[in-house]
Amino acid sequence: MKNITSKVLLKNILWPLVGLGIFLTTWYIAASIINLEMILPSPVESFRRLFLLFEKSYFWQAVLGTLTRSLISFCISFVIASALSIISFVFEPIKKILSPLVVLLRSVPTMSIILISLIWFKNAVAPMVISAIITFPILYSGFSSSLQEIDPKIVEMSDFYRVPFFRKLFNLFLPYVGPSSLTTIQSGLSFNVKLIIAAEVLASTTQSMGRYMQVSKVYLDTAELLGWTIMAILLSYFLEFVIVVIKRMIIRWK
Amino acid sequence: MKKLVFIVSLLLIISIPLILLEGCIPKEEQSEITEINISVPDGAPALAIAKMLKENSQFEGYNISYSIITGGSTAINAAVNNNLVDILIAPTNLGAILYNRLKGSKDIKLIANVFNSLLYIVGKDSSVESLEQLKGKIVYTIGEGATPDLTFQYILDQKEIMYRVTDDPSDDEIGIQYESDASVLLPKLNSGLVEYAILGEPAVTKTINSFGCYELFSLNDLWNEVTETTEGFPQASFFAIGDILQPEHKDLLNWFAENSMDNVDWVNNNPTLAQETLEDNGWATPVPLNTELISRCNMEYISAEQAKNSITSYLSVLFEMNPISVGGSLPSDDFYYQG
Numbered sequence: 001m002k003n004i005t006s007k008v009l010l011k012n013i014l015w016p017l018v019g020l021g022i023f024l025t026t027w028y029i030a031a032s033i034i035n036l037e038m039i040l041p042s043p044v045e046s047f048r049r050l051f052l053l054f055e056k057s058y059f060w061q062a063v064l065g066t067l068t069r070s071l072i073s074f075c076i077s078f079v080i081a082s083a084l085s086i087i088s089f090v091f092e093p094i095k096k097i098l099s100p101l102v103v104l105l106r107s108v109p110t111m112s113i114i115l116i117s118l119i120w121f122k123n124a125v126a127p128m129v130i131s132a133i134i135t136f137p138i139l140y141s142g143f144s145s146s147l148q149e150i151d152p153k154i155v156e157m158s159d160f161y162r163v164p165f166f167r168k169l170f171n172l173f174l175p176y177v178g179p180s181s182l183t184t185i186q187s188g189l190s191f192n193v194k195l196i197i198a199a200e201v202l203a204s205t206t207q208s209m210g211r212y213m214q215v216s217k218v219y220l221d222t223a224e225l226l227g228w229t230i231m232a233i234l235l236s237y238f239l240e241f242v243i244v245v246i247k248r249m250i251i252r253w254k
Numbered sequence: 255m256k257k258l259v260f261i262v263s264l265l266l267i268i269s270i271p272l273i274l275l276e277g278c279i280p281k282e283e284q285s286e287i288t289e290i291n292i293s294v295p296d297g298a299p300a301l302a303i304a305k306m307l308k309e310n311s312q313f314e315g316y317n318i319s320y321s322i323i324t325g326g327s328t329a330i331n332a333a334v335n336n337n338l339v340d341i342l343i344a345p346t347n348l349g350a351i352l353y354n355r356l357k358g359s360k361d362i363k364l365i366a367n368v369f370n371s372l373l374y375i376v377g378k379d380s381s382v383e384s385l386e387q388l389k390g391k392i393v394y395t396i397g398e399g400a401t402p403d404l405t406f407q408y409i410l411d412q413k414e415i416m417y418r419v420t421d422d423p424s425d426d427e428i429g430i431q432y433e434s435d436a437s438v439l440l441p442k443l444n445s446g447l448v449e450y451a452i453l454g455e456p457a458v459t460k461t462i463n464s465f466g467c468y469e470l471f472s473l474n475d476l477w478n479e480v481t482e483t484t485e486g487f488p489q490a491s492f493f494a495i496g497d498i499l500q501p502e503h504k505d506l507l508n509w510f511a512e513n514s515m516d517n518v519d520w521v522n523n524n525p526t527l528a529q530e531t532l533e534d535n536g537w538a539t540p541v542p543l544n545t546e547l548i549s550r551c552n553m554e555y556i557s558a559e560q561a562k563n564s565i566t567s568y569l570s571v572l573f574e575m576n577p578i579s580v581g582g583s584l585p586s587d588d589f590y591y592q593g
Contacts, residue, residue: 038355039335119441123431124421204398204432206419211432215399219578220331220355 041223050227058212063231065207070196070239073128074135074189081139082181089147090165098140106137110195118203127199127210131192138191142184146177178250186243190236197232288316290498290506292341293333296324298455298551299343299490300537302368304528305517307535313509322536326435327400334362340498341510343368345401346491346565347572347580353589354581362495363591365507366514367561370486370552371474373402374458376443377450380468385415385428385476388450392421392429395452396436401489402452403432404572404579405473412480443467455551456541463541474552481571485564486552494591508593514555522548558590565590 024043031042041049053059088095113133117126200210209228216224294300300322305311307320323329327348333339334352344352346367353362375393382388395402407430410417416427423429433439436457442448444465452473453461461467474486492514494507521528522545529543541547558565572579 036356036359118434118438122421122447123433202434203438204434206421206431211398214434218327218397218399220351220581221578 038220038222041226045223046226046230049223050230053224053227053231058207059231061207062209062212063235065205066193066196066200066209066232067235069128069200069205069208070131070189070193073132073196074192076128077132077135077139077188077192078185080132081136082143085140085143085147089144095144102137102140105133106141110134114199114202117199123203123205126203127196127205127208130199131195134195135188135192139184139188142188143177143181146180146184149180150176179247182243182247182250186240186247189239189243193232193236193239286315288503290316290318290341291321291339292318292510293321293323293330293339294343295326295330296322296536296538298372298553299369300532300535300539301521301528301548301551301553302343302492302514302517302555304531305520306513308527308531311513313506316506320535322532324536324538334360334495337496339495341365341492341494343490343492346488347401347404347569349491349493350569350585350589351579351581352493353585354583360496361499362493362589363499364558364561364565364589365492365494365591365593366511366558367488367491367556367565368514368553369488369490370554371401371405371472371477371489372455372458372551373405373452373473373489374455374469374550375450375452375471375473376458376461376467377470378443378446378465378467379449380470382450382470385410385413385471388428389415390423390425390427391450392423392431392448393450393452394431394433394439394442394448396433396439396454398432399576399579402454402473403430404575405477405487406430406452408571408575409473409476409480440465456539456543456547458550459544459547460541469550472550481567483564487568488556488561488565491561491565499591504593507591511555511557511593518553518555521553557593559592562590 027040027043031040034040037045084094084098088098114126114130117130117133120126121129197208197210197213199205200208201214202210204211204214209232213225213228216222216228292303292306294303303320310320312318323333325332327345330342330344330348331352333342334356346364349362349364356362393406395406397403407417410428417423417430418427419431420429421431433442436453439448439451439453440457440460443451443461450470451461458469462469477487478484497503498506525543525545525548529537532539566584569580569584573584577583
């Protein structure tokens with residue numbers, strides 16, 4: 001028994017740590033070869049700057065702002081995508097009507113959406129609009145394909161017995177598509193954080209991580225820029241971790 | 255495990271020759287002709303080399319190329335880091351930042367101040383005559399953490415006007431909001447989403463000509479008012495970087511200074527010609543040059559020695575507001591080129 005746990009420990013914790021170690025060592029060596037903080041600061045310096053930021057209240061306001069914006073825009077995108085994917089699963093014509101729009105949204109260059117939104121919206125709103133628009137087709141396609149996995153015979157049967165729509169939704173669709181949708185949500189959410197930050201940089205949004213990253217770029221303060229970057233990575237990890245926990249809970253509950 | 259050892263050793267084998275090679279590549283032989291690159295950012299700074307671009311001015315023993323770089327301060331930094339430029343125009347404080355950041359690896363010196371502030375507050379309400387009247391309003395500005403932002407905050411501090419970064423200011427304070435650049439701010443000014451904005455030339459002229467905006471304040475005038483000076487603040491300067499600062503290139507720098515001084519008069523006398531020249535060289539500024547615009551640019555070539563006082567006091571102000579805005583410490587005397 002003890003042997004098994006130590007093996008699991010080795011597999012799940014030790015090897016990833018080795019990977020991280022190789023990455024940090026390479027970074028450290030590269031930084032000491034270049035030896036110019038403006039180009040590549042050492043990991044030690046970057047983490048030191050991150051810890052210094054921890055003491056600043058504007059840091060937490062910015063992180064909270066970015067987190068809030070990510071969650072709001074993700075929720076908007078999520079609600080629209082899940083509603084439309086279920087409706088188009090139930091009514092075939094809607095699916096056909098939506099298909100060119102989804103393809104269009106998926107192929108519009110991200111930068112075009114960003115640049116146009118910057119002109120149209122206030123700089124607190126623009127990042128949310130941008131990432132909601134860009135995340136939507138990803139979520140929609142993910143949800144649609146998990147709905148396809150439902151056994152059509154069960155759907156047929158429920159149609160035959162005239163099961164009301166909302167009962168179908170909660171007792172058939174959601175339990176079926178829940179776990180695989182969560183994988184879509186997991187990748188969509190951290191993608192969303194990245195998009196929000198990119199848009200914040202360009203929009204100079206007040207109380208945002210992107211804005212401070214932009215300012216540290218203006219001051220050629222690369223160490224601080226990497227400090228903010230590390231925080232952005234931690235934020236994405238944290239959100240993915242929350243989803244993983246939810247996923248485990250659902251599987252256990254099932 | 256064997257695989258891992260194999261991969262790691264493979265990586266090492268590949269990387270060692272790369273590292274060694276760098277030291278072994280022979281330095282280019284000292285040829286008779288020295289290549290010199292002179293670059294200026296797009297927008298008003300390009301005016302400072304218009305005449306040289308037009309005449310493709312050359313100095314004996316050198317092959318000088320002139321270029322206009324688009325992409326703002328990021329592009330300037332990239333050009334400096336990749337050794338693509340010997341003389342350039344940059345915001346004066348960015349030069350100080352580069353001086354501090356590059357210490358020990360590359361020399362950078364300020365050779366002259368070329369532009370005093372070319373920043374203005376514009377708006378559609380021409381009745382605004384004092385900054386006090388902007389209380390309760392939002393002023394949008396470009397260049398967060400850079401010259402427009404810092405000088406405006408300094409002026410407000412000195413005038414004891416309260417301000418805050420917010421889109422919902424109360425009646426006794428000015429709200430400040432940021433936009434990444436003029437191209438985003440201009441459509442919002444046009445549509446009325448933005449009422450007041452701090453912009454640099456030539457965007458200022460664009461708003462006056464096309465959107466019915468008025469020039470409400472010149473940051474130069476406000477600066478003079480609060481500092482009790484008459485010179486304005488030295489917004490952008492010429493910098494020389496690297497080998498060109500060696501004594502043997504002294505004649506070249508003197509020649510460049512003379513040409514730059516001639517250029518100021520030439521641009522003032524030949525606005526149309528200047529515009530044609532710049533447009534042929536990739537100037538992406540859709541505003542017709544006129545004497546009004548040129549005079550708002552406050553272009554004047556003042557050598558480092560003469561400009562040193564106004565530059566040090568300007569940099570000290572920025573330093574007091576936020577030390578990082580000049581790179582953490584005030585540059586010492588060797589920052590100023592002595593011809």
